[in-house]
Amino acid sequence: MCYSIDMNFFYSKDYLVAIHYTYDQARRKFVKWAQNEIAVVPDFHKRILFSDEAHFWLNGYVNKQNCRIWSEANPQVYVETPLHPEKLTVWCALRAGGIIGPYFFKNDEGHNVTVNGDRYRAMITNFFNPELNNHDVQELWFQQDGATCHTARATIDLLKDKFGDRLISSFGPLTWPLRSCDLTPLDYFLWGYVKSLVYADKPQTLDHLEDNIRRVIADIRPQMLEKVIENWSSSLDYIRASRGSHIPEIIFKM
Numbered sequence: 001m002c003y004s005i006d007m008n009f010f011y012s013k014d015y016l017v018a019i020h021y022t023y024d025q026a027r028r029k030f031v032k033w034a035q036n037e038i039a040v041v042p043d044f045h046k047r048i049l050f051s052d053e054a055h056f057w058l059n060g061y062v063n064k065q066n067c068r069i070w071s072e073a074n075p076q077v078y079v080e081t082p083l084h085p086e087k088l089t090v091w092c093a094l095r096a097g098g099i100i101g102p103y104f105f106k107n108d109e110g111h112n113v114t115v116n117g118d119r120y121r122a123m124i125t126n127f128f129n130p131e132l133n134n135h136d137v138q139e140l141w142f143q144q145d146g147a148t149c150h151t152a153r154a155t156i157d158l159l160k161d162k163f164g165d166r167l168i169s170s171f172g173p174l175t176w177p178l179r180s181c182d183l184t185p186l187d188y189f190l191w192g193y194v195k196s197l198v199y200a201d202k203p204q205t206l207d208h209l210e211d212n213i214r215r216v217i218a219d220i221r222p223q224m225l226e227k228v229i230e231n232w233s234s235s236l237d238y239i240r241a242s243r244g245s246h247i248p249e250i251i252f253k254m
Helices: 007-011 013-040 117-134 153-163 185-198 206-218 222-241
Strands: 048-057 087-095 098-104 141-143
Touching: 013 222, 048 185, 087 185, 087 206, 087 222, 098 117, 098 206, 098 222, 117 153, 141 153, 185 206, 185 222
Parallel strands: 048 141
Antiparallel strands: 048 087, 087 098
16 A cells, blocks of 8 residues: 655766654654653554545546555556546544444435545544544544645644544644655555455445445444554554655555
């Protein structure tokens, strides 16, 4: 699962190294914070709700937004994209105790749409917050990445109303380190796992694909999520020891 670095990064090696150093610093800072919290509260990592969106194409095309490629040389990656893609944009939040979602972004007419700031905030208000009524929110932290729809001031204020300072996000009380797909279980586990199963019966309609996504996510057992989050905790040791470097077996595995 990958993030394709902006092409101008590849053509200035000094600039690339400086950027990597900045990212690694932010990652080391986050890892140190997380390990300090776990030292005080041993199950702290189980209290983080990790969240993300992903695209699911009807034809099974793998969205490269959820693939990460890290290289100091231009990899010359060519991506074949559908001419008229039919897709679903799906959001989930994941923790050791279970998954909230999936949520499918649709407009007022029920048509599938992509996510923007207004739709993301509507999801929080109309879907996520009511779902949180079944949880002890005072025990939970919420994580999101640096996508623009996540980091608009109105979005951050809305999330802070619910989580206060327990918000991990760009422009949030606790900064989420950029380029950190190996630190979010949705990127390195959930989306790849779900996509490996939902196309098995070759769905021919978006409704069929949506049903498959709902079924596969509903079938994920708590024991599997417990292992995923325990692995997340273990990965902090690697990242700290490598001074912020990414985990190769995660970064380069599809």
